[in-house]
Amino acid sequence: MNLDYTAEDEIFRAEAREWLDANIPREVRPPDGPGMREFDLGWQRKQFEGGWAGVSWPVEYGGRGLSLTHQLIWYEEYAKAGGPNAELLFVGCNHAAPTIMARGTEKQKSYHLPKILSGEVAWCQGFSEPNNGSDLGGLKCRAEIVGDELVVNGSKIWTSSAHLADWQELLVRTDPAAPKHKGISWLICDMQTPGIELRPILIMTAPGHHHFNQVFYTDVRIPLSNVVGEVNDGWNVAMSTLGFERGTAGMLENIRYGAVVERLVDMARQRLGASALENDDIGQRLAQLRAEVTAVRAMTYRIASRAAIAPPGSEASLARAFFSQLQQRIRRIALDIIGPDSIELPEDDPWIRPYLRTYSNTIAAGTSEIQRNIIGERVLGLPR
Amino acid sequence: MNLLPTEEQQQIVDMVRGFLAASAPLERLRPDKFGQIGNPDAALWPKMAELGILGLGVPEEGGGLGLSAVEEALTYIEFGRALVSVGVLGATLGAHLAARTMPDIAAAIMAGTSAVGLATPRGAVAGDDGIFSGEFHLIEANEADFIVLLTSDAIALFRREEFTGQSERLSMDSHMRLMRAALESGKPLSWSSVKDGIDHARANLLIAAYATGVAEAALAGAVDYAKVREQFGKPIGSFQAIKHKCADMAIAAEVASCQVSFASVILSKNSDESRFHALASRIVAVDAALKNGATGIQVHGAIGFTAEVEAHLFVKRAHLIDFIGGDQRVQKGQFIGADAVI
Known part of the structure; x- marks a missing residue:
């Protein structure tokens, strides 16, 4: 065991710090809408142009081809520098791209991966359905193969930023x-395809804003060449990157939360007195x-x-x-430190909206209950 | 950067685990074999001394093996898994404190010929300039020549005679022998404050590592039982009510083990961050031992409430180690006052 970094790692760290100091956006990130899209994609383009967008991505897709340790160093410096949480990019960079890298055709890779990395496009996820959330494998949205196309009919829900x-x-x-x-397939769907309609769903943050959508598909025609992996092998394609999402994709947030706790410690010392x-x-x-x-942080290092x-x-x-439950408890204690004024919602509020947002942490990407089933069955070997 | 054991470190773990499986199986703590009171582990010390385990982290010039806090923490996880008498903690910490200035005493401790008990405060301790007064519990001290006192801000090695009014008490943890005793301006043979070096942080790290082992063993016992015990025609581990309890135990043990590893590397470099990371590891690991100990009993159902399975041993040992040098409330008070480490 060691926590040592090579001289080359330290040079990389210094370069990352210098670039971040010079380039981190100073303006406030809009919470939603086209302004948020512009902010997140613009920031991604800037990182790409600086050579920092895909530290551990393969060189052939525009990345630096470096190790996960480098990725970790980048995240640490990003968190220290107070880099924005550009959520709109998450599905593309941390989910769709690794899936396409693992299972896509050369054509899919060469078309989509550079666009994702360079901040040209945003992706969303169409997994959950009105009657299939935790029981994802029972999904019903239909696609019939007609000639060289798939014709999709059905509905998806909880689609962030569709x-x-x-x-x-x-x-x-x-x-x-x-x-x-x-009998499931994993498709690349162009959101401009005729037959796609959206119903906005407001989320519980205060005041509720347009984050989710229900997506309706009526005779939506998608080229057969947009299937990733084999037709009917979509479950395995989806699962091939879930481990990635549960492991490394959360690293940045894990590191960022250390700073959140220190801000809370400072706030509590000011309000209650350090000795009390x-x-x-x-x-x-x-x-x-x-x-x-x-x-x-130690868990993140072990995963790496x-x-x-x-x-x-x-x-x-x-x-x-x-971590998902820890985030909730961390955000919850902010209200106790603030006290009675925590029922107010100031314009520049740094605590209440993030607190409300954490209610989704134990639901999204597999509820805590599903996570515990996975731990029980696949880590501990308990019977199904 | 790598938080996994190296091949050499894994060999040490395997050696210690193999030794304890042969010489200290958990069944030794069954009442029908050894009686309800007292522990059978005094016989382990000479054997552990032979393997070099008692002086594992003591520098070679002090007569030890000269390995680091990383190897020490890995072996303490094994001690916790086997519920080795916490007297081992007295030996390790005592050998470290003695090695610098009292080579004969260090040698006797590392050879397993002088046992070292533990002292932990029962209330406020006055400890100005290395003179200590207060009321204490002595653990595993009956046959000890020396005592290591751990408070929230100091660690000190005494001759046992310094402690006055030694009177036996039964312990909640029936395998550990317990006394009350006092120090009136007691002078240690050697001591160090939390501000000097890593002696104090090492104590917290090794308690954390031991607690991690307790948490892991409680988890393993619960999972084994949930796989074989059937109700309603199925193994109880197939029910989410049990499965999720086991998952929570696994999470707690993993959290503890990761932070113990991280802290052990920090200590091995004599870093200024040693105190912070050792406290963090102690808080999460003792928490894991207490929770997993309690949950393990519940997963076992009625048999868990008996002395016929090991489940009850883990929670009792967890409570005992919680109090060594100050319980969770004390440690958290220390930790929230510590400077941030980013």
Whole structure:
């Protein structure tokens, strides 16, 4: 075991820090709408032009081809510099792109990967359906093969930023007769295709804003060449990158939360007094959170150490399940430190909206309950 | 950067695990074999001394093996898994404190011929300039020549005779022998404050590593049982009510183990961040041991409430180690006062 970095790593770190200092956006990120899209894509373009967009992406797709340790260093410096949480880019960069890299055709790779990395396009996810959330494998959105096209009919829901996205990773049922996990295909869907309609869904942040959509597909025609992997093998295609999402994709957030806890410690010391804090219930809970967020960094390092040997598997669910609940407890304590004024919602509020947002952490990308099933069955070997 | 054990480190883990599986199986703590009170581990010390385990992290010039806090923490996880008497902690910490200035005492401790008990405060401790007064619990001290005192801000090695009014008490953890005793301006043979070096941080790290082992063993026992115990015609581990409890235990153990590894590397470099990371590891690991100990009993159902399975041993040992040098409330108070490490 060691926490040593090579001289070359340290040069990389210094370069990252210097670039971030000079280039981090100073303006406030709009919370939603076309302004948010412009902000996130513009920031991605800037990172791409600076050579920082795809640190661990292969060189052939526009990345730097460096190790996960370099990626980790970049995230650490990004978090220290207070880099924005450009959420709109998450599905494209951390989900669609690794899937296409792993299972896509050469044509799909050469067309889509550079556009994702350079901030030309935004992606959204079409997995959940009104009647299939946790039971994703039972999805019903149909696609019939007609000539060299797929004709899609059905509906998807909880699609974040579908109204701002150019492309969608779409799971559809291509063989209704097959066992449920065997008749699914993974498609690249152009969001401008005729027959796609959106219904906005406001989320519970205050005041509720347009984040989710229900997406309706009526005779939407998608070229057969947009299937990633084999037709009817979409479940395996989707699963091939879920380990990635549960492991390495969360690294930046894991590191960022260390700074959030230190801001809370400072705020609590100011409001309650540093010495009173030691025996106060808030001080005790904050100490627990501080220890836990410190441990999350250690978990992130262990995941990166394992990933150097083999791709992240089910054990990454341990970190994800822990971190999603930890985020909720960290954001929750802010209200106790602020006290009665926490029922106000100031214009420049740094705490209340992020707190409300954390209710989604234990639901999105596999609920805490599904994560625990995965841990129980695939890590501990308990029977189904 | 790599937080996984090296091949050499894994060999040490395998060696210690193999030794403990043969010489200290958990069944040794069953009441029908050894009686309810007292521990059978005194016989382990000479054998562990032979393997070099008692002086593993003591520098070679001090008579030890000269390995780092990383190897020490890895072995302490194994000690926790086997519920080795916490007297081992007295030996390790005592050997470190003695090695610099009292080579004969260090040698006797590392050879397993002088046992070292632990002292932990029962209330406020006065400890100005290395003179200590207060009321204490002594753990595994009955046959010890020396005592290591751990408070929230100091660690000190005493001759046992310095402690007055030694009187036996039964312990909640029946395998550990317990006394009350006092120090009246007691002078240690050697001591160091939390501000000097990493002696104090090492104590917290090794308690954390031991607690991680307890949490892992409680998890392993619960999972094994959930796979074989059947109700309603199925193994109980197939029910989410049980499966999710086991998953939570696995999460707690993983959190503890990762932070212990991280902190052990920090200590091995004598870093200024040692205190912070050792405290963080102690807080998450003792938490994991307490929670997993309790949950393990519940997963076992009625048999978990008996002395016929090991489940109850983990929670009792977790409570005992929680109090060594100050419980979670004390440690969290220390930790929230510590400077940030970013």
